[in-house]
Amino acid sequence: MDITSEGLRTLAAVVQGGTFDAAADALHITPSAVSQRMKALEASVGRVLVQRTKPARATPDGEVLLRLAAQWDLLRREAESALLGHPEALAADPRDVPRMHLPVAANADSISIWLLPVVAEIQRRHPVAVEVLRDDESHSTGFLRSGQAVGAVTSDPIPVRGCAAIALGAMRYLPVASTDFIETWLPDGLRAADLARAPMVAFDRKDTIQTDLLNRLTRRHVDPPITYVPASVEYHRAVELGAGWGAVPAAQITPALAAGTVRTLGNHHVDIQLYWQYWKLESPIVNDLTELVVAGAKQFLI
Numbered sequence: 001m002d003i004t005s006e007g008l009r010t011l012a013a014v015v016q017g018g019t020f021d022a023a024a025d026a027l028h029i030t031p032s033a034v035s036q037r038m039k040a041l042e043a044s045v046g047r048v049l050v051q052r053t054k055p056a057r058a059t060p061d062g063e064v065l066l067r068l069a070a071q072w073d074l075l076r077r078e079a080e081s082a083l084l085g086h087p088e089a090l091a092a093d094p095r096d097v098p099r100m101h102l103p104v105a106a107n108a109d110s111i112s113i114w115l116l117p118v119v120a121e122i123q124r125r126h127p128v129a130v131e132v133l134r135d136d137e138s139h140s141t142g143f144l145r146s147g148q149a150v151g152a153v154t155s156d157p158i159p160v161r162g163c164a165a166i167a168l169g170a171m172r173y174l175p176v177a178s179t180d181f182i183e184t185w186l187p188d189g190l191r192a193a194d195l196a197r198a199p200m201v202a203f204d205r206k207d208t209i210q211t212d213l214l215n216r217l218t219r220r221h222v223d224p225p226i227t228y229v230p231a232s233v234e235y236h237r238a239v240e241l242g243a244g245w246g247a248v249p250a251a252q253i254t255p256a257l258a259a260g261t262v263r264t265l266g267n268h269h270v271d272i273q274l275y276w277q278y279w280k281l282e283s284p285i286v287n288d289l290t291e292l293v294v295a296g297a298k299q300f301l302i
Contacts, residue, residue: 003068019054019056068147108203152278155275172249173248173249175264175269177262196218198245200224
């Protein structure tokens with residue numbers, strides 16, 4: 001099996017661009033050359049790596065090599081820095097130092113509550129430009145499988161192939177609603193009949209926290225009207241304003257609870273265990289990023 005860096009770059013360009021023509025433009029070669037490189041790579045590994053659709057998509061085997069391509073690019077850039085000297089020392093003005101693309105994935109609540117200081121610090125320590133990719137914590141490992149992220153905050157404890165996993169702690173969610181909302185919709189407590197018609201706020205259609213809570217509260221399936229607010233800060237503001245009841249991270253809703261603008265619905269809560277999954281590489285940047293993620297999460301997770 002002969003996997004060349006040229007073949008990996010071509011595969012990445014095809015999937016990123018969506019077509020062989022776009023990959024040709026990115027690589028400054030002809031579409032015919034792209035096709036020949038892809039055929040050679042697929043013949044070498046004995047697998048179909050790209051679905052020839054519009055846009056082109058990686059097959060599961062192709063995703064393995066996409067991850068390898070991204071890892072190779074990171075290690076290559078770090079090796080260049082080690083051989084040529086730190087780029088900061090070579091630039092007359094440190095602001096002119098080229099920055100390496102560093103993609104990480106996380107759920108919206110982690111981004112809002114504790115991840116942004118990590119992003120700022122890793123950019124102070126290394127010449128990188130971080131791209132934060134957002135998805136539900138139960139889906140964020142998809143970015144690792146496809147090679148789109150070097151690490152991901154996830155609720156999945158099983159490491160993606162080629163990755164390691166570290167437990168970060170649990171994010172606690174409290175079911176809350178405004179006082180007016182409770183008096184209007186739930187005046188007699190958490191009765192199943194009232195919860196079935198009381199408006200509920202969910203983050204998006206992947207968000208199952210509220211549904212899980214409903215099942216625990218009512219012990220049967222109910223189907224309340226749902227308002228979707230797919231942004232972390234705006235989500236808890238919508239709950240505080242009375243758009244519906246919702247499960248909000250304790251770290252976000254504590255001030256509103258103290259001020260009395262919202263109340264908890266009973267003594268219930270949901271703890272979502274989070275993990276940091278990251279490429280298992282001897283990479284100073286990934287190692288530093290991992291240390292910062294673990295330290296940052298400790299301040300807010302239980």
